Amino acid sequence: MKKLINAIENVVRDPLMGMAAAHPELKVSIDPHYIVRADAPIPGKVAVVSGGGSGHEPLHGGFVGVGMLDGACPGEVFTSPTPDQMYACGQAVNSGAGVLFLVKNYTGDVLSFETAAELLHFDGVPVQNILVDDDVAVKDSLYTAGRRGVGTTVIMEKIVGAAAEAGYDLDQCADLARKVNQYGRSMGVALTSCTVPAAGKPSFELGDDEMEIGIGIHGEPGQKRMPVVSADEIATMLANEILDDPPYTRTVHEWDRQAGEWVDRELTDAPFAAGDDVIALVNSMGGTPLSELYTIYAKLAQICQDRQINIVRNLVGPYITSLEMQGCSITLVKVDDEMLGFWDASVRTPALRWGM
């Protein structure tokens, strides 16, 4: 294992120290680990918070800033943060307008955010948790019941973050976040594995000419292993799985603020259809160069054009990664005018910035 790290026990702390030094507009807490806007809490504004295992940078800490997240809670590498981190982060950013937790669907993350939501609720903080489960590759996986949460998270954090900045209240932000998740689908591929520092060896093994289609962002098994094929064939496989995905129904467990208890909601994602406007994300798993992502994008754009799916905005680069894994993922999120307006709104974070 060769990495630019110091002691294994500090692989989460050390980058946080770097972020603190590089970004004075953020405030970094080391005990417990979280990152918040230095100007939080913002009076009257819903606080949008996410978090999850480290190793997926810039997600989530790189998306803290004006127009996106108020706070992010990094766990150990590929490990859920703890409820006390989320609770402390929520307290640090709550202005009274409430806290919205955006939660990728991994069992540890879901349970920890539920505990944190209850703790905040008992402090009198309005709180809501929204699930992201957009990975069409597999249903039920290592660490996950149902679909995994991946690239749609980035789009959700941008759109809902902008809505909160614009004055949406907690229910409006939660409704919008649910819509983004219902409109978003993703799938990825790995050409190589990655090495968790504390493990010291690759998370899984792939042969010299093998790839794994439908990989998870922690290296969880996907749909199949097969010989590496061309970029165009890979883009076609991923895009077709996403675009042909049928309506997907799942039951989500959300906090009912009035009743002070958990309720089950059934949500169904409508499939993509000709005429849809979408935001397209072609994402690096970490170790894949930009030139290869644009090669994938070229084919994706052609496939979408052939199906009359209009890519109205795009993002190409490393946004939700798996350490140094080589590979990529594609995310498509259907957008309406409300969502597109918030996508285009100004944002200033370490990893996503425009308009300011």
Place this chain on the structure above:
Amino acid sequence: MKKLINAIENVVRDPLMGMAAAHPELKVSIDPHYIVRADAPIPGKVAVVSGGGSGHEPLHGGFVGVGMLDGACPGEVFTSPTPDQMYACGQAVNSGAGVLFLVKNYTGDVLSFETAAELLHFDGVPVQNILVDDDVAVKDSLYTAGRRGVGTTVIMEKIVGAAAEAGYDLDQCADLARKVNQYGRSMGVALTSCTVPAAGKPSFELGDDEMEIGIGIHGEPGQKRMPVVSADEIATMLANEILDDPPYTRTVHEWDRQAGEWVDRELTDAPFAAGDDVIALVNSMGGTPLSELYTIYAKLAQICQDRQINIVRNLVGPYITSLEMQGCSITLVKVDDEMLGFWDASVRTPALRWGM
């Protein structure tokens, strides 16, 4: 070799097709290969153009746009573009106010840009070529007489691009570019090699616990190979080489527009000194995750603070890469008010964007 590519002969063309699809504000020429602003030529504006071998993305094509480059010429992977590319690109962006070529110091690039400058001159286009040679690791290298051109190129393209946007004439832009180069120093490290698609095997070999200090962006040999040490030790080695670098004098070969001939100029870089304001770039060689870059940044910030070097702006991420190579480089550029103003000016390119 596992990569997201199609035919080997199209590894430069295919990403260009993706850029064309993703960025309608750019215009991509496939024969010969170049990328220009779709709104070029801009009346009255000096056109800033760079180029070099592919494999370093987002450099240079990702920096074409408002407030930065007017055009970029990508060669084959790790291979200089040809004079006809540069000539065609220069013609496409010239408004009459002239063309400034920013040239990384590799023998092939230097000679090709010189030929292109002469061709444009004989067409009556005012043209100037400025060298970037900022790598303190070694003097004379594979592909290079003198110091190699690396990370300072990114800073130069931003600052000089903003100056051209603001109305600087060709001589003013050239003077500013020379100053950025004289104020900038860089050095890098590789933990792994990279594989040029046409070669199909790693450019060089590093042992399982080895790193190469002072690596070039094409894998050219650096100062030494040694066992991998901690991120703090690596950051310290790179930062000290940069900050302790003595005055460096070289002779540059520049076009004299009035005389229509080449002249030699002797230029000396002053060393860094306590009290300097600098822009710091911590750059990924391509395959190194953001968390590791921030680990390096944390130590760099501490070293600079201890030496009373003030990091007034920073950039952390993959900006001048070497395919999927793991490793990083540090660039420090001393800045004055003129340079800082242009750094902060609005920019909108695929890879660098703020203020718009």
